[in-house]
Amino acid sequence: MSLLAVENLSLEFRTRSGIVRALENVSLELPEGGSLGLVGESGSGKSVLSFAILGIQDAAARITAGRIRFAGQDLLANEGRAMKALRGRELAMIFQNPRVALNPIRQVGQQIEDVLRRHTDLRGKTLRARAIECLAEVRIPDPERRYAAYPFELSGGMCQRVMIAIALACRPRLLIADEPTTGLDVTTQAAIMRLIRDLGHEKGMATLLITHDLGLAREFCDKLAVMHAGHIVETGPTEAVFRTPAHPYAAQLTRATPVGQDRLENLAAIPGNLPDLRRTDLPACRFAERCERRADDCAIPLPRYEVGAGHTAFCHHPTRLEAA
Amino acid sequence: MSQLIEAIDLVKHFPVGKKLLHAVDGLNFHIDSGETVGLVGESGCGKSTLVRLLTRTLDITDGHIRFHGNGIGLIPARAMAEHPLRREIQMVFQDPTDSLNPRYTARDTIGESARLLTETRDANEIRRMVEEAADHVGLPRELLDRYPHQLSGGQKARVGIARAIVVKPRLLILDEPTAALDVSVQAVILQLLDRLKREMGMSFLFVSHDLNVVRLLCDRVMVMYLGQIVETGKAAEVFARPLHPYTRAMIASLPGGLTGGQASDADLLIGGDPQSPIDPDPNRCRLLGRCPRGTDLCANSAPLLQTWADGRSAACHFVTP
Numbered sequence: 001m002s003l004l005a006v007e008n009l010s011l012e013f014r015t016r017s018g019i020v021r022a023l024e025n026v027s028l029e030l031p032e033g034g035s036l037g038l039v040g041e042s043g044s045g046k047s048v049l050s051f052a053i054l055g056i057q058d059a060a061a062r063i064t065a066g067r068i069r070f071a072g073q074d075l076l077a078n079e080g081r082a083m084k085a086l087r088g089r090e091l092a093m094i095f096q097n098p099r100v101a102l103n104p105i106r107q108v109g110q111q112i113e114d115v116l117r118r119h120t121d122l123r124g125k126t127l128r129a130r131a132i133e134c135l136a137e138v139r140i141p142d143p144e145r146r147y148a149a150y151p152f153e154l155s156g157g158m159c160q161r162v163m164i165a166i167a168l169a170c171r172p173r174l175l176i177a178d179e180p181t182t183g184l185d186v187t188t189q190a191a192i193m194r195l196i197r198d199l200g201h202e203k204g205m206a207t208l209l210i211t212h213d214l215g216l217a218r219e220f221c222d223k224l225a226v227m228h229a230g231h232i233v234e235t236g237p238t239e240a241v242f243r244t245p246a247h248p249y250a251a252q253l254t255r256a257t258p259v260g261q262d263r264l265e266n267l268a269a270i271p272g273n274l275p276d277l278r279r280t281d282l283p284a285c286r287f288a289e290r291c292e293r294r295a296d297d298c299a300i301p302l303p304r305y306e307v308g309a310g311h312t313a314f315c316h317h318p319t320r321l322e323a324a
Numbered sequence: 325m326s327q328l329i330e331a332i333d334l335v336k337h338f339p340v341g342k343k344l345l346h347a348v349d350g351l352n353f354h355i356d357s358g359e360t361v362g363l364v365g366e367s368g369c370g371k372s373t374l375v376r377l378l379t380r381t382l383d384i385t386d387g388h389i390r391f392h393g394n395g396i397g398l399i400p401a402r403a404m405a406e407h408p409l410r411r412e413i414q415m416v417f418q419d420p421t422d423s424l425n426p427r428y429t430a431r432d433t434i435g436e437s438a439r440l441l442t443e444t445r446d447a448n449e450i451r452r453m454v455e456e457a458a459d460h461v462g463l464p465r466e467l468l469d470r471y472p473h474q475l476s477g478g479q480k481a482r483v484g485i486a487r488a489i490v491v492k493p494r495l496l497i498l499d500e501p502t503a504a505l506d507v508s509v510q511a512v513i514l515q516l517l518d519r520l521k522r523e524m525g526m527s528f529l530f531v532s533h534d535l536n537v538v539r540l541l542c543d544r545v546m547v548m549y550l551g552q553i554v555e556t557g558k559a560a561e562v563f564a565r566p567l568h569p570y571t572r573a574m575i576a577s578l579p580g581g582l583t584g585g586q587a588s589d590a591d592l593l594i595g596g597d598p599q600s601p602i603d604p605d606p607n608r609c610r611l612l613g614r615c616p617r618g619t620d621l622c623a624n625s626a627p628l629l630q631t632w633a634d635g636r637s638a639a640c641h642f643v644t645p
Contacts, residue, residue, distance in 0.1 A: 041506040185366035190577030215579040258536035270508035
């Protein structure tokens with residue numbers, strides 16, 4: 001059974017200028033200890049989906065359909081009360097910009113203690129000892145001294161480690177990492193990603209990695225889900241999606257990534273922009289208006305196309321393996 | 325090819341209390357006419373300081389900068405706004421949203437550059453220059469009267485580039501021009517820059533920490549670490565066979581690797597953070613402490629940048645050509 005299962009989730013934002021259908025019929029699964037990369041350009045709904053999983057979406061957001069199940073429990077039941085007990089303990093998240101996400105006027109050790117105090121019975125000296133242990137787990141050198149540091153005294157990479165320490169303090173079963181390395185240098189990025197991966201392996205923790213860097217997702221995730229304008233258009237084992245993308249958007253996204261390309265001319269650009277999700281006349285396929293394979297049937301509900309084992313695309317005109 | 329800009333023993337120190345922060349510490353390099361040079365290095369290594377020195381918006385501490393053979397290092401940053409050389413060196417900034425005036429239309433933004441930096445005062449002539457620049461960067465003319473918030477990220481990036489090229493500079497400095505763009509748009513902008521380079525014959529200094537982008541766009545690459553150049557060479561060669569441990573570490577850190585790269589896990593840096601740039605020990609390699617190969621030799625003598633016959637150079641005791 002999967003640890004996390006999002007089933008046919010739809011979410012909309014009510015704004016003054018209309019209803020934004022930010023997620024529509026989104027489904028994904030993540031097994032215990034697995035890693036899933038959620039990729040797509042900005043505005044495709046990656047972060048909205050992860051916030052919805054944690055129940056921290058904006059007040060203007062409304063989940064209109066679907067379920068989110070975590071270890072068999074329905075997270076949306078009881079108006080999210082089930083969620084509150086789990087968030088921070090079983091599910092944890094690390095955010096994009098560590099300097100902004102950390103409290104600037106509290107010592108980083110205290111910020112770890114805050115989480116531990118909320119979810120465990122540890123108090124006093126044992127609490128402090130555990131907080132220092134958490135800093136050591138994320139390979140922060142000299143954790144006793146760093147306990148008393150404020151975020152501004154630490155480098156970006158160190159702040160990100162502190163945030164990971166906070167997220168992992170209660171040994172969650174699921175870690176959601178939203179662009180955890182954006183703004184960090186490549187060398188730091190590699191260190192942070194390896195840390196997340198190793199800790200995931202050590203503790204059997206599942207990871208949902210949200211990123212627009214396909215190279216990163218390719219290296220660190222077993223499975224990939226490609227999002228476009230609030231839809232998941234393709235999902236499958238990472239290498240399969242990279243080698244034989246069936247959905248035209250997934251195909252263009254992989255070709256637009258400079259990783260592994262040897263000539264600038266081979267880089268593909270994806271024409272057009274994300275459609276305005278406030279429109280009421282959106283075709284069933286939200287990529288249709290940017291797509292080279294558009295046909296009349298793109299307006300009717302999308303079929304599910306099985307590309308291979310566990311590899312699915314939602315498209316009327318997928319790249320079929322036998323044709324390729 | 326002739327040298328367009330040359331830096332000789334360029335130094336910039338910032339006072340921090342009684343100490344000195346060595347932001348740029350004795351750089352020697354040149355950029356030829358029509359050449360594209362990539363400048364890579366982690367944040368805090370002095371890339372931005374170097375850019376500000378070259379654009380003469382920051383006074384140098386020591387050394388020389390020559391532009392077309394003329395020393396420009398001593399032009400005070402305050403006087404640069406009025407200096408005739410200003411139009412020769414133009415910049416494209418990182419975030420196309422932050423670097424555009426929200427109350428200017430695209431036409432105002434591009435036109436302002438033309439009006440201030442050329443002798444042209446004729447409104448029709450400026451209009452013509454703006455439209456020509458817009459055509460060059462593939463910005464549809466009907467978008468010229470829009471404000472930044474009415475433009476997409478890719479279109480704003482084009483406005484930023486048009487503003488820089490409207491005065492036909494000889495050196496264009498691009499500071500992470502694609503970092504704020506989505507992958508879907510990044511490719512178009514990179515191809516645009518590549519075309520501009522060939523059509524207009526400008527030299528580019530391309531500052532980035534996206535090595536994949538540098539590899540695809542640049543002729544030559546310079547790697548900076550804590551205020552010093554640690555490796556230079558032809559981009560294709562540096563990426564295929566990095567010499568300096570820091571370059572090797574950067575390449576090994578790239579997710580998905582590089583075509584032709586042969587870096588391995590053993591190349592990864594061990595320590596997390598660089599040394600402090602404040603009053604660094606002049607007789608110590610600056611990578612020491614993070615470098616997998618560091619020895620006593622590195623603690624007692626700082627390696628100098630050596631150049632070999634094939635035009636490559638690196639600053640490391642353990643590198644042999």
